[in-house]
Amino acid sequence: xxxxxxxxxxxxxxxxxxxxxxxxxxxxxxxxxxxxxxxxxxxxxxxxxxxxxxxxxxxxxxxxxxxxxxxxxxxxxxxxxxxxxxxxxxxxxxxxxxxxxxxxxxxxxxxxxxxxxxxxxxxxxxxxxxxxxxxxxxxxxxxxxxxxxxxxxxxxxxxxxxxxxxxxxxxxxxxxxxxxxxxxxxxxxxxxxxxxxxxxxxxxxxxxxxxxxxxxxxxxxxxxxxxxxxxxxxxxxxxxxxxxxxxxxxxxxxxxxxxxxxxxxxxxxxxxxxxxxxxxxxxxxxxxxxxxxxxxxxxxxxxxxxxxxxxxxxxxxxxxxxx
Amino acid sequence: xxxxxxxxxxxxxxxxxxxxxxxxxxxxxxxxxxxxxxxxxxxxxxxxxxxxxxxxxxxxxxxxxxxxxxxxxxxxxxxxxxxxxxxxxxxxxxxxxxxxxxxxxxxxxxxxxxxxxxxxxxxxxxxxxxxxxxxxxxxxxxxxxxxxxxxxxxxxxxxxxxxxxxxxxxxxxxxxxxxxxxxxxxxxxxxxxxxxxxxxxxxxxxxxxxxxxxxxxxxxxxxxxxxxxxxxxxxxxxxxxxxxxxxxxxxxxxxxxxxxxxxxxxxxxxxxxxxxxxxxx
Amino acid sequence: xxxxxxxxxxxxxxxxxxxxxxxxxxxxxxxxxxxxxxxxxxxxxxxxxxxxxxxxxxxxxxxxxxxxxxxxxxxxxxxxxxxxxxxxxxxxxxxxxxxxxxxxxxxxxxxxxxxxxxxxxxxxxxxxxxxxxxxxxxxxxxxxxxxxxxxxxxxxxxxxxxxxxxxxxxxxxxxxxxxxxxxxxxxxxxxxxxxxxxxxxxxxxxxxxxxxxxxxxxxxxxxxxxxxxxxxxxxxxxxxxxxxxxxxxxxxxxxxxxxxxxxxxxxxxxxxxxxxxxxxxxxxxxxxxxxxxxxxxxxxxxxxxxxxxxxxxxxxxxxxxxxxxxxxxxxxxxxxxxxxxxxxxxxxxxx
Numbered sequence: 029x030x031x032x033x034x035x036x037x038x039x040x041x042x043x044x045x046x047x048x049x050x051x052x053x054x055x056x057x058x059x060x061x062x063x064x065x066x067x068x069x070x071x072x073x074x075x076x077x078x079x080x081x082x083x084x085x086x087x088x089x090x091x092x093x094x095x096x097x098x099x100x101x102x103x104x105x106x107x108x109x110x111x112x113x114x115x116x117x118x119x120x121x122x123x124x125x126x127x128x129x130x131x132x133x134x135x136x137x138x139x140x141x142x143x144x145x146x147x148x149x150x151x152x153x154x155x156x157x158x159x160x161x162x163x164x165x166x167x168x169x170x171x172x173x174x175x176x177x178x179x180x181x182x183x184x185x186x187x188x189x190x191x192x193x194x195x196x197x198x199x200x201x202x203x204x205x206x207x208x209x210x211x212x213x214x215x216x217x218x219x220x221x222x223x224x225x226x227x228x229x230x231x232x233x234x235x236x237x238x239x240x241x242x243x244x245x246x247x248x249x250x251x252x253x254x255x256x257x258x259x260x261x262x263x264x265x266x267x268x269x270x271x272x273x274x275x276x277x278x279x280x281x282x283x284x285x286x287x288x289x290x291x292x293x294x295x296x297x298x299x300x301x302x303x304x305x306x307x308x309x310x311x312x313x314x315x316x317x318x319x320x321x322x323x324x325x326x327x328x329x330x331x332x333x334x335x336x337x338x339x340x341x342x343x344x345x346x347x348x349x350x351x
Numbered sequence: 352x353x354x355x356x357x358x359x360x361x362x363x364x365x366x367x368x369x370x371x372x373x374x375x376x377x378x379x380x381x382x383x384x385x386x387x388x389x390x391x392x393x394x395x396x397x398x399x400x401x402x403x404x405x406x407x408x409x410x411x412x413x414x415x416x417x418x419x420x421x422x423x424x425x426x427x428x429x430x431x432x433x434x435x436x437x438x439x440x441x442x443x444x445x446x447x448x449x450x451x452x453x454x455x456x457x458x459x460x461x462x463x464x465x466x467x468x469x470x471x472x473x474x475x476x477x478x479x480x481x482x483x484x485x486x487x488x489x490x491x492x493x494x495x496x497x498x499x500x501x502x503x504x505x506x507x508x509x510x511x512x513x514x515x516x517x518x519x520x521x522x523x524x525x526x527x528x529x530x531x532x533x534x535x536x537x538x539x540x541x542x543x544x545x546x547x548x549x550x551x552x553x554x555x556x557x558x559x560x561x562x563x564x565x566x567x568x569x570x571x572x573x574x575x576x577x578x579x580x581x582x583x584x585x586x587x588x589x590x591x592x593x594x595x596x597x598x599x600x601x602x603x604x605x606x607x608x609x610x611x612x613x614x615x616x617x618x619x620x621x622x623x624x625x626x627x628x629x630x631x632x
Numbered sequence: 633x634x635x636x637x638x639x640x641x642x643x644x645x646x647x648x649x650x651x652x653x654x655x656x657x658x659x660x661x662x663x664x665x666x667x668x669x670x671x672x673x674x675x676x677x678x679x680x681x682x683x684x685x686x687x688x689x690x691x692x693x694x695x696x697x698x699x700x701x702x703x704x705x706x707x708x709x710x711x712x713x714x715x716x717x718x719x720x721x722x723x724x725x726x727x728x729x730x731x732x733x734x735x736x737x738x739x740x741x742x743x744x745x746x747x748x749x750x751x752x753x754x755x756x757x758x759x760x761x762x763x764x765x766x767x768x769x770x771x772x773x774x775x776x777x778x779x780x781x782x783x784x785x786x787x788x789x790x791x792x793x794x795x796x797x798x799x800x801x802x803x804x805x806x807x808x809x810x811x812x813x814x815x816x817x818x819x820x821x822x823x824x825x826x827x828x829x830x831x832x833x834x835x836x837x838x839x840x841x842x843x844x845x846x847x848x849x850x851x852x853x854x855x856x857x858x859x860x861x862x863x864x865x866x867x868x869x870x871x872x873x874x875x876x877x878x879x880x881x882x883x884x885x886x887x888x889x890x891x892x893x894x895x896x897x898x899x900x901x902x903x904x905x906x907x908x909x910x911x912x913x914x915x916x917x918x919x920x921x922x923x924x925x926x927x928x929x930x931x932x933x934x935x936x937x938x939x940x941x942x943x944x945x946x947x948x949x950x951x952x953x954x955x956x957x958x959x960x961x962x963x964x965x966x967x968x969x970x971x972x973x974x975x976x977x978x979x980x981x982x983x
Contacts, residue, residue, distance in 0.1 A: 061484065176561075181599075181602030184599065250738060252693055256726060257725065257726040258723065258756050259752055271741075287474065290475035291475055293477075308480070309570070312484040
């Protein structure tokens with residue numbers, strides 16, 4: 029190979045290659061979705077009062093009268109060229125709208141992820157270090173609650189308490205990232221409640237995992253050996269135990285990405301956040317098939333690629349994993 | 352473990368006891384709903400709309416003046432039915448597919464398990480949303496969607512259990528004694544995978560209720576005026592400003608049911624099979 | 633010999649108790665041990681004899697609670713170790729007293745390069761950082777006999793063999809030039825040739841740096857390689873203590889004799905089964921009347937079940953806690969007892 033890649037890059041390229049068949053499968057499911065639907069896009073577009081002739085003409089125009097495999101290949105070919113079709117309701121190309129909304133969703137997902145990861149790891153470590161104390165039991169109880177809490181319920185409670193009663197945060201909407209007055213702070217202010225809502229369950233899961241893997245690592249012989257070296261307790265906890273626990277924590281962090289993308293729909297609806305999830309829901313409820321397909325396809329693609337990135341990080345984190 | 356020892360171990364597990372008591376109370380309330388509900392859950396009374404909790408309406412009323420307590424009690428019947436029915440359907444289909452695939456192995460196993468991998472490629476509730484998008488909104492379609500999402504988990508557990516049990520002496524012995532495949536599956540193998548399946552089933556009832564409520568909240572599942580908790584929440588969402596209790600009451604009901612089944616499942620897992628800790632989401 | 637100076641480590645009547653189902657269990661039950669500069673002592677016993685707990689207690693690595701530690705004296709260079717704060721203890725660990733462990737496979741952090749694991753100790757105690765620390769780490773790896781230290785320093789532990797990992801552990805342990813090294817079964821996980829190399833390395837370090845060594849082992853056979861004195865432990869107590877040569881040549885305690893018989897000898901026919909001591913040591917918390925070894929002892933009689941023996945001088949020269957041991961008859965008694973139990977005996981006693 030002319031191009032010399034490092035071990036890590038090679039692993040990543042290899043892992044990315046594995047996403048191709050998965051994405052192919054996803055595209056099949058999404059395509060099938062359109063054709064299993066009662067009624068077809070033509071009748072959805074023209075409404076119930078359309079004449080059979082008009083329907084026939086539109087079907088021909090959309091290529092719906094051709095054999096399914098031909099339609100699939102055409103559709104996939106267009107998608108690969110970036111043509112996701114036109115939204116039925118809005119009459120505009122699907123892709124730019126989807127990309128625009130994806131950006132907003134990612135802002136929310138990243139904020140929720142940072143909240144969940146930092147909070148969960150900190151809480152999990154604290155609980156592990158004070159195993160069996162009231163703090164530890166409290167953390168475990170709260171994490172049980174967190175895992176069982178419906179995101180939309182938590183969102184509503186947060187709105188009632190922090191927005192309606194205390195007036196600290198807006199109850200919904202989003203300031204664009206480009207806002208200049210009073211600047212990115214407005215965005216941060218808007219993202220707090222949705223991010224906490226979306227991040228609560230992942231935080232609980234991460235805290236539990238961190239606690240149990242920290243307990244396991246703190247019982248390992250190398251921790252005793254590190255103590256025998258006379259280095260500080262903070263170093264032992266952070267640089268040794270947490271560093272080793274991080275392999276298992278990373279797996280759980282990776283698993284949260286799917287939740288953040290999908291449950292994001294719920295948080296977006298509660299907080300009127302203009303993300304991909306709320307766009308998808310609009311599209312479904314208005315039977316806007318091209319828009320639904322585009323949104324689902326993009327979410328699934330983001331999910332699959334994010335998993336590949338997590339796997340790579342996992343391999344990079346642990347020198348024992350053969351790359 | 353003998354049944355008596357099992358019962359003692361369960362009674363000593365605080366998580367299980369709290370969860371089981373909550374589940375029992377909720378089930379009892381749901382069964383008795385027509386008797387104990389103070390009002391007709393569908394009865395509108397616009398004069399009394401959006402009242403806060405009080406003597407006449409213990410948990411207040413919604414925007415049509417319907418009694419929230421009565422609606423939540425009747426909603427429990429709906430949600431529990433959804434939970435039991437979908438979890439049971441997913442378990443039966445999943446166990447059958449997984450057991451047969453694991454028992455026969457080979458290309459059939461490959462075909463089934465690879466097909467079941469596809470749903471797992473979609474995160475969390477997204478697949479359910481996609482299925483409802485295909486079939487159209489409604490409670491039945493929402494239930495079909497969450498069953499499809501649940502099947503692969505049960506199939507995997509059943510298949511895993513089969514693969515470990517298959518090679519063991521007593522199964523070999525039964526095979527040599529000339530027992531039929533179906534007989535071996537039912538009498539020798541099934542009893543040996545009950546522990547993980549009971550744990551998963553219990554947790555899934557709560558999980559299915561949450562999924563169904565989520566879909567209804569999004570407008571994809573049960574539709575108003577059905578007193579389904581997710582639909583009730585969705586209806587009251589616009590009125591948070593003036594009547595937060597109308598949204599918080601059904602939401603809390605969902606939280607408590609899910610928590611109850613989760614705690615019961617966690618406790619069962621600790622007692623039945625400590626190795627499973629962390630294996631079931 | 634230190635002569636008049638206080639011993640490096642001075643332990644008297646050390647007891648370490650852990651909470652058990654039926655009350656506290658003494659893992660170490662009244663041990664005396666004094667070690668001077670540059671001395672080498674072996675602590676020998678089966679697993680569960682309390683020897684590892686003794687080693688860990690010296691570094692303050694036995695967690696309190698749950699454990700409770702008492703001693704009439706528990707001092708390093710005259711400083712009471714039991715009264716030290718965790719922060720003060722940390723300044724002794726790794727700097728003054730170091731430890732190496734049984735399993736080099738699990739005693740190194742698998743995710744950190746060996747170089748970093750060495751420089752960590754250098755940073756903590758010698759304030760060496762950056763390039764200076766790295767240079768010192770390479771030098772340490774060379775001292776412990778690791779080939780190509782310049783390149784191996786950046787590798788992770790999984791790239792090293794068992795013997796090489798134990799060398800890395802030793803490099804970490806000696807990084808801050810400690811005065812006392814506690815080696816807890818340092819060769820148990822290694823094969824025989826590697827065992828000999830590691831013991832040679834420890835002997836060399838003892839020789840070159842006058843670093844005192846406590847070798848904790850279950851294997852009496854490796855003791856003469858390294859240690860001038862030997863203490864044999866059974867069920868939390870010392871049953872025999874004396875010059876290694878005497879303990880091995882004239883074991884005064886039946887337990888020591890049993891351990892010796894269980895050793896494979898080079899001239900032995902490989903087909904004859906090895907002798908194995910019958911029975912098992914008492915379970916933790918099991919309280920036996922009289923001598924703790926009596927149930928396994930061929931010499932035991934009613935007397936042995938009636939009272940518990942203490943370490944006393946024997947005719948062979950070491951001290952033994954056995955009622956059946958042959959006692960010395962002449963004036964040499966005093967010297968031998970003190971030489972064995974304390975550290976101030978005459979040179980001749982364990983030459």
